[in-house]
Amino acid sequence: MSIGNSSESSEPEPEPESEDDRPSVGRSLQQARINAGLTVEEVSSATRVRIPIIHTIEQDDFTRCGGRVYARGHIRTLALAVGVDPAPLVSQYDAEHGGRPAPTPAAPLFDAERIRPEPRRPNWTAAMVAAIVAVVGFVGFTLFNGGGSQSGPVSADPVTSKPSAAAPGKAGSGKASSDPKAEASASAIAGVPANKVTVKLTADNGQTWMSAKDHNGKLMEEGVLKQGASKTFTDSKRIDLVLGNAGAVQLFVNGKEVKNLGDDGQVQRLTYTRGDPSAG
Missing domain, CATH: 1.10.260.40 (lambda repressor-like DNA-binding domains)
Incomplete structure (x- = not known):
C-alpha cells in the first residue's frame, strides 16, 4: 500500500473565508x-x-x-x-x-x-457710551409718553378690542389653543402669498443637508440645517429641493404641511409649484 499515491492527501485544504468582507x-x-x-x-x-x-x-x-x-x-x-x-x-x-x-x-x-475666545479686558469707554445712550433714551421715552398722556385719553385699539378668534375654542374643547402644530399650520397658511410658491423647512427630528433652487435653476441656498432651525424659500413659479435626511424634516408648501416625506437618512428630490400640494 502506497500512501504517497493517495489523491486525498495531495489536494490542498480550502482557505478559510475572510471574517470581514466590509468595504473600507x-x-x-x-x-x-x-x-x-x-x-x-x-x-x-x-x-x-x-x-x-x-x-x-x-x-x-x-x-x-x-x-x-x-x-x-x-x-x-x-x-x-x-x-x-x-x-x-x-x-x-x-x-x-x-x-x-x-x-x-x-x-x-x-x-x-467649542473654541473659547481669549479673555479680553473690559472696554470701559464703550460701557460708558452705552450707559449714556441708555439714559438719554430713557429720558426721551419718558418725556414723549408724558407729553402724549396730557392730550387726552388714548383710544382703544380696534384690533385688540375685537373678540379674539380663539375665544370659541376656550368655551369648547380647547384643542385649538393647546395644539402647537395646529397653530403653526394656521400661521403658515395665513402668511403665504397666493401668487407665489412658498416652502418652509424645519429640521424637527435631527439635522439634514439640504439645497433649494428657483425655477431658473439658480441655487438659493445649500448646507446643513441643524436641528430646530428653519428656512423659508419663495419663488414666482417653482422651487426644487434636495433633502439628505428626509425623515428629520417638517415641510410646509404654500402653507400646507406635507407629511410622510421619507425615512431617516433617506435622500429625497422634490419639486413644488404654486398649486401644490393638492392635499396638505
Whole structure:
C-alpha cells in the first residue's frame, strides 16, 4: 500500500473565508455620497471640509487629516452629510488604526464651536457710551409718553378690542389653543402669498443637508440645517429641493404641511409649484 499515491492527501485544504468582507471606510463614504446624488463639491460646501481632503479620505488616505483625532472627526462629519450612521465607520477606522486614540487637549479643537475666545479686558469707554445712550433714551421715552398722556385719553385699539378668534375654542374643547402644530399650520397658511410658491423647512427630528433652487435653476441656498432651525424659500413659479435626511424634516408648501416625506437618512428630490400640494 502506497500512501504517497493517495489523491486525498495531495489536494490542498480550502482557505478559510475572510471574517470581514466590509468595504473600507473611504469606499463606504464614497458609495454613500454617490447614492445620495451629491458631488464632492456639494459635500465640501456643506461640511467645510476641503475638496482635496475628501478625495484622499475616499481613497482611504488619512494622512492629510492632521492626525487620528481629526480623521475621526472628518469621518463623522462626512457620514452625516451623506446620510449614513457615522458610528460604525468611526469604529471600523479605530480598529484598522490601532484603536480609539487617548483623549488629548487637541481633540476639542476639531469642533470650532467649542473654541473659547481669549479673555479680553473690559472696554470701559464703550460701557460708558452705552450707559449714556441708555439714559438719554430713557429720558426721551419718558418725556414723549408724558407729553402724549396730557392730550387726552388714548383710544382703544380696534384690533385688540375685537373678540379674539380663539375665544370659541376656550368655551369648547380647547384643542385649538393647546395644539402647537395646529397653530403653526394656521400661521403658515395665513402668511403665504397666493401668487407665489412658498416652502418652509424645519429640521424637527435631527439635522439634514439640504439645497433649494428657483425655477431658473439658480441655487438659493445649500448646507446643513441643524436641528430646530428653519428656512423659508419663495419663488414666482417653482422651487426644487434636495433633502439628505428626509425623515428629520417638517415641510410646509404654500402653507400646507406635507407629511410622510421619507425615512431617516433617506435622500429625497422634490419639486413644488404654486398649486401644490393638492392635499396638505
